[in-house]
């Protein structure tokens with residue numbers, strides 16, 4: 001019997017889980033392909049139902065504070081205010097609300113621009129107001145000032161539309177987005193022309209399973225690539241790109257990674273239990289690289305003075321915890 005077959009035959013419950021997960025996602029993906037607007041509406045409804053204004057405002061503030069803490073740790077700013085003041089900020093994949101943009105503006109950003117591949121921004125004006133008022137309040141502003149700060153900001157589907165005034169962006173932020181991007185080199189190639197030469201880009205990348213595991217957090221890597229393509233083709237599933245690839249991201253477009261650190265790591269035992277059974281592209285990665293399940297990355301443009309350290313995905317330090325949220 002061939003080894004993959006022996007693996008699945010000896011674990012019938014896991015095989016059943018894998019078959020059901022693959023079929024469910026492939027079906028959903030086919031639906032999303034045929035009816036993309038319906039799919040976006042379903043995501044908006046699901047995400048909207050989960051929004052609790054107080055919690056949502058707290059999350060947004062933690063996200064903004066985290067960008068400051070990581071930028072400080074990376075040495076691209078010397079004080080927290082420096083991150084936003086006078087900058088033109090582009091948020092990639094804001095999700096259902098522009099709360100982080102509101103905070104950026106409240107903290108001095110000159111402009112906030114948002115780009116998302118999916119039309120999932122919340123249409124629930126009442127709920128949005130409840131969140132934005134709380135975000136403004138937490139920034140020490142009058143509750144109603146969010147309207148002025150967010151006026152004229154919209155979520156665009158591509159970078160060219162987002163900077164139609166021709167002025168380049170000097171700060172890019174993203175959280176839990178890059179791991180969903182199907183074509184990372186393509187994304188950076190279209191982002192690069194809208195960046196200032198000394199731009200700073202800060203990303204938090206979530207390399208976990210997004211719920212697609214049964215008894216090992218790496219189970220989602222078991223699906224052969226061809227099967228996973230069918231599951232993910234029109235869904236917002238993780239791209240399964242592993243840590244090493246992120247360390248050279250954007251290099252072709254003149255960007256340099258000046259900080260990378262690990263926000264989540266799994267145990268060596270977890271990796272060893274599954275690695276021999278993974279498809280070759282994952283099985284050949286060193287154990288230490290497979291352990292990395294979350295990354296902070298800071299990139300800079302070609303004329304930024306920060307120096308790029310030599311980075312090895314298997315030997316990355318843990319992310320700073322000082323001033324960084326547990327979200």
Ligand SMILES: C[S@@+](CC[C@H](N)C(=O)[O-])C[C@H]1O[C@@H](n2cnc3c(N)ncnc32)[C@H](O)[C@@H]1O
Pocket residue numbers: 063092093094095096115116117118119120174175176177180181182187236
């Ligand atoms: C998990 S949500 C994270 C939302 C938000 N950043 C947060 O922290 O809650 C992922 C976001 O990335 C967006 N996204 C997925 N693929 C994208 C792409 N190729 N380009 C831009 N945004 C993308 C999704 O539509 C969604 O808004």
